[in-house]
Amino acid sequence: MNLAGVITASTRTAVLVEGESDRAAVETLAARLGLPLADLGVQVLAMGGITNIGHHLVALGEQDVRLGGLYDAAEERFVVNGLDRVGLRPFGSTTPLSDVGFFRCDRDLEDELIRAVGIDGFLALIAAEGELRSFERLQGQPAQRERTTTQQLHRFIGSKGGRKERYGRRLAQALPLDRVPAPLDALLRWAT
Secondary structure, eight states: OOOTTTSOTTOSEEEEESSHHHHHHHHHHHHHTTOOTTTTTEEEEEOSSGGGHHHHHHHHHTTTOEEEEEEEGGGHHHHHHHHHHHTSSOTTOOOOGGGGTEEEESSOHHHHHHHHHOHHHHHHHHHHTTOHHHHHHHHHSTTTTTSOHHHHHHHHHTSSTTHHHHHHHHHHHHSOGGGOOHHHHHHHHHHO
């Protein structure tokens, strides 16, 4: 993988996230917290899926940058394998991934943000975006009727192209600053 032209010359810390919605949320929250990531030498990189982490770690290792990121609990094995592959964590180590700059979301970052903003807060965002009727139609689908509202909200944001990124940004904008999810808070503290 060639990251030439992707990494800026001023990047000293690269934050790896799974996709564009995660990148949008991290950058939006950092801006709200007054953390000028670019000025601090921090660049957030969307990997296009967690299975690409090994390739990114190898390529970034050649760039001489500090590496960290966010990941989903169910995909921890990919992070461990990638870190082991490039020697950032000794193979078979029991060192917590947070000690090497990688922070785990319970399900995923969107789920962490939904919990922090709350169901009512997220429904207000959906209404403000003019998509409440679309969400209600999704709720009425047979496959969704037995699911919790949180599960339905999670499905909703992933059901249309571009929606996940837009709501990642919107959730980070609406997030009460005293309710920042622990992995996101830890990542931003580590990176800056």
